[in-house]
Amino acid sequence: DIVMTQSPASLAVSLGERATINCKSSQSVLYSSNNKNYLAWYQQKPGQPPKLLIYWASTRESGVPDRFSGSGSGTDFTLTISSLQAEDVAVYYCQQYYNTPHTFGQGTKLEIK
């Protein structure tokens, strides 16, 4: 199984500042035949289901604010929120869908400083 490791486990950032969350996979999730990284990011607020933010490591889902961006390739990935808003307080998860089981990272809890 591919193990997904997120860091940090929790993060406190001031409003308007940048937030960066890292995700590392135990093996590459880059599929060479199409040059796509099978990596997604989700946001989960209390009492709600996860919401897809980013797929293919860097493609923003429709309707997601452009302050959210994803980067990285192979085994190392980053979710960046360029200017933190109050509504961004949530837990963020990365997930690989390169092969089954589609494993998730353990989550990063983002709070306002």
Place this chain on the structure above:
Amino acid sequence: QVQLVQSGSELKKPGASVKVSCKASGYTFTSYAMNWVRQAPGQGLEWMGWINTNTGNPTYAQGFKGRFVFSLDTSVSTAYLQISSLKAEDTAVYFCARESGSYYSYWGQGTLVTVSS
């Protein structure tokens, strides 16, 4: 618009069974795989497996083989998760999630299953 609507919360005794439903609308049900994800209280997301909505063939993650069964009723665009011989550690929120190119674009609202004597 695409919607996944799950059945309501359940309170069950240890040893009982439960069946959670996930009714899809707004798209052709058999065109996209359905996944199931578990979230224990205060914990992260755990992939349970998926079901091919075209063939009905299920695939289970290692920790979900035996007591967990995925099924379909395509006539009503509904996927089901049945858990038998419930244990306290099965207490969790269970989500269905529809794939789009393998990532999960749409999620049900979640169903809380509580196992307690």
